Amino acid sequence: MSAALFVISLIGAIFLFSVWLRKKSYRHSTASSAESRSFVVTAFLEELNRGLPQSLHPQTTLAILTNHIKTAYPQITVSSLIAAQDKLLFSAYLEEHIGQPYLDLLLRHITLAMQTLSSAQLPLSIETKFLGSPIDPGSKTSPETYCNIPVYREGALAAVITVSSKTPAAFTEDQMDTFYSIIHQAASIVGEFERSVKTLQEITMSVIENMKEGVILLDAHQQLIAVNSPAKRLLGISNGIITSDTVFSSLEAVYDLRLKVQDAISQKKVWWEKEIRFQEKSVSLSINPIFLDQSALPHQILIVLYDITAQKDRMQQKDDFTHMVVHELRAPMTAVKDAAEILIAPGAKYDAEQQKKLLQLIDIQSKRLLDQITEILDAAKLEAGKFTLDKIPSDIAKIIQERVEIFSPEAQKHRITLHTALEPSLPPLRIDPIRIAQVISNLLSNSLKFTPEGGTITVQTTRDTHGVKIAVSDTGTGIPKEQQPFLFSKYVQAKQAAQIGSDGKPAAKPKGTGLGLFIIKGIVEAHGGSIHLESEVGKGTTIYFYIPIEKTSTSQPESTPTKQPVQNDTPSAPPALTVSQLYAPSTPQ
Amino acid sequence: MGSNNSSHYVQPLNQLLQKLKAALGPEIVLIKVRKIKGISLTADNTIGTIREDPGLVSQQFVDQFNQLSPLLVNTLIKPYLASIRVP
Numbered sequence: 001m002s003a004a005l006f007v008i009s010l011i012g013a014i015f016l017f018s019v020w021l022r023k024k025s026y027r028h029s030t031a032s033s034a035e036s037r038s039f040v041v042t043a044f045l046e047e048l049n050r051g052l053p054q055s056l057h058p059q060t061t062l063a064i065l066t067n068h069i070k071t072a073y074p075q076i077t078v079s080s081l082i083a084a085q086d087k088l089l090f091s092a093y094l095e096e097h098i099g100q101p102y103l104d105l106l107l108r109h110i111t112l113a114m115q116t117l118s119s120a121q122l123p124l125s126i127e128t129k130f131l132g133s134p135i136d137p138g139s140k141t142s143p144e145t146y147c148n149i150p151v152y153r154e155g156a157l158a159a160v161i162t163v164s165s166k167t168p169a170a171f172t173e174d175q176m177d178t179f180y181s182i183i184h185q186a187a188s189i190v191g192e193f194e195r196s197v198k199t200l201q202e203i204t205m206s207v208i209e210n211m212k213e214g215v216i217l218l219d220a221h222q223q224l225i226a227v228n229s230p231a232k233r234l235l236g237i238s239n240g241i242i243t244s245d246t247v248f249s250s251l252e253a254v255y256d257l258r259l260k261v262q263d264a265i266s267q268k269k270v271w272w273e274k275e276i277r278f279q280e281k282s283v284s285l286s287i288n289p290i291f292l293d294q295s296a297l298p299h300q301i302l303i304v305l306y307d308i309t310a311q312k313d314r315m316q317q318k319d320d321f322t323h324m325v326v327h328e329l330r331a332p333m334t335a336v337k338d339a340a341e342i343l344i345a346p347g348a349k350y351d352a353e354q355q356k357k358l359l360q361l362i363d364i365q366s367k368r369l370l371d372q373i374t375e376i377l378d379a380a381k382l383e384a385g386k387f388t389l390d391k392i393p394s395d396i397a398k399i400i401q402e403r404v405e406i407f408s409p410e411a412q413k414h415r416i417t418l419h420t421a422l423e424p425s426l427p428p429l430r431i432d433p434i435r436i437a438q439v440i441s442n443l444l445s446n447s448l449k450f451t452p453e454g455g456t457i458t459v460q461t462t463r464d465t466h467g468v469k470i471a472v473s474d475t476g477t478g479i480p481k482e483q484q485p486f487l488f489s490k491y492v493q494a495k496q497a498a499q500i501g502s503d504g505k506p507a508a509k510p511k512g513t514g515l516g517l518f519i520i521k522g523i524v525e526a527h528g529g530s531i532h533l534e535s536e537v538g539k540g541t542t543i544y545f546y547i548p549i550e551k552t553s554t555s556q557p558e559s560t561p562t563k564q565p566v567q568n569d570t571p572s573a574p575p576a577l578t579v580s581q582l583y584a585p586s587t588p589q
Numbered sequence: 590m591g592s593n594n595s596s597h598y599v600q601p602l603n604q605l606l607q608k609l610k611a612a613l614g615p616e617i618v619l620i621k622v623r624k625i626k627g628i629s630l631t632a633d634n635t636i637g638t639i640r641e642d643p644g645l646v647s648q649q650f651v652d653q654f655n656q657l658s659p660l661l662v663n664t665l666i667k668p669y670l671a672s673i674r675v676p
Contacts, residue, residue, distance in 0.1 A: 113612045115607055116612040149658075184658060
């Protein structure tokens with residue numbers, strides 16, 4: 001009884017086990033297509049990702065895909081055909097015992113497929129490559145079953161993949177559907193990759209093009225990827241076909257850029273060149289090899305060019321200014337020292353007249369020195385934004401008349417007519433009268449310097465609803481156009497040296513710090529106004545400044561510190577008036 | 590649709606069938622074509638008769654091969670069907 005029970009139980013167990021095993025196999029077979037697809041696509045994506053961006057090259061992508069299909073389906077032959085420039089590339093991962101007849105027929109099938117699917121004329125030349133099992137010279141088999149799968153890229157046929165076997169009916173419908181699904185999915189993902197890379201490239205190019213610095217991008221083999229407009233301007237490269245040779249040769253007269261790039265790559269570090277003098281420009285550059293891994297070649301090389309010409313010019317101007325200032329300060333100091341030494345020299349005997357002359361010399365030179373130091377301090381305060389004004393309601397007409405009276409003897413001495421054309425009933429202006437007087441004095445002094453005998457200097461005022469314009473015009477030598485932009489610059493001294501004097505000859509180097517116009521510009525701007533220049537060589541010069549009428553007025557003086565450091569450039573203000581508008585018909589007062 | 594109209598499309602659709610066999614291989618094409626209702630295949634696997642409206646038959650062509658590759662349908666099948674003016 002127990003033995004029979006044991007046998008029945010054993011048979012039952014075996015039966016149940018086989019049912020379980022069949023179910024497991026059934027589940028495995030229905031799940032295998034999805035698993036295969038997932039396996040191939042995942043492996044393909046992993047390898048694609050590892051090899052970016054080179055793996056996006058069509059031939060490389062195709063090779064990766066067919067390799068992984070073959071790995072998932074080792075018993076079949078996986079082949080591909082792709083057109084590359086002037087030839088067709090036919091490659092195949094072979095199953096076992098495949099001979100030349102198989103390959104010849106396979107090539108015929110796949111070529112016919114490509115011809116049918118593509119509207120383009122196919123190249124005649126074919127290059128072949130076979131991997132996997134070796135070609136069996138004795139094999140006479142042919143592809144008994146095959147399935148061609150078109151691969152599209154950006155809507156056009158890019159390649160054909162053929163899965164084939166020497167075994168008839170080797171593929172089920174489900175398997176063939178799976179092949180299509182794999183390739184469709186892979187192509188779709190690659191398309192997304194390519195679009196992302198392209199978008200990224202476009203963004204990168206846009207950023208590079210809009211940079212102020214010059215940018216040159218080279219690939220791993222030092223071939224040009226991109227060069228932006230600032231780089232082309234700096235290197236003097238015109239538009240057209242530009243290669244890396246164009247870039248390297250543009251600088252070769254002064255700098256071996258190709259050699260420096262190679263040095264930076266071999267040393268794997270950034271190379272800085274502080275200054276290269278090139279076509280009257282000063283340029284500094286950095287060479288940055290970009291390594292993504294441990295390989296000897298960089299992924300890309302980034303060269304950045306910086307135009308430091310203006311910076312170098314400013315430094316040179318500052319040096320020149322410093323030298324000039326030191327010289328200008330030293331001269332009166334030396335005179336004071338010499339005069340003092342004479343007076344106190346042991347045994348020296350001078351009469352009262354001689355002593356008076358020496359003391360007068362000390363007095364004059366000391367004042368000159370003090371004036372120059374005051375100018376330098378004023379300029380420094382303007383630049384630092386610490387220039388203060390003591391504004392009170394003032395009669396601008398009265399200030400002008402006072403200044404004109406002071407300069408009248410000098411004008412008469414040189415037979416220059418100095419007169420005013422002041423609008424009646426000018427409103428009181430909230431100004432610092434001492435500083436505005438300084439402005440007018442500076443302008444009158446300059447006009448006297450550069451107006452020849454018989455000439456005319458006019459001080460004119462014009463008012464509108466917003467403020468008052470004060471213009472000092474002369475019939476002097478005028479200022480050359482190329483110097484005009486620099487007239488109110490802090491470093492104008494060197495430029496002024498080239499001016500023509502009132503005697504028609506090149507002016508002697510002006511005495512003083514040359515900061516006068518820079519300071520008066522700062523004074524006018526500190527009042528919320530603006531200053532302008534109109535001049536023509538041989539005809540004369542008009543410098544006019546505009547002072548706005550302030551809305552609030554009090555009788556108390558107030559110090560008005562300048563809020564912003566005074567900029568050494570053309571102020572923005574009410575629009576400039578023409579010369580004809582300056583000379584309104586009015587009786588000089 | 591009358592049988593005259595349908596038989597008019599037998600030869601053009603057979604030409605499409607040949608194109609598809611050359612492009613994709615005979616096995617997968619025949620598997621898909623056998624699922625198209627309203628046509629009968631001969632012993633040599635060509636279309637013998639069309640029993641349904643040719644427009645419906647051609648739409649089934651499109652549907653079957655669209656499952657494999659929509660781009661194949663757009664670049665090969667639809668342009669061909671348009672050229673033979675299937676209603």
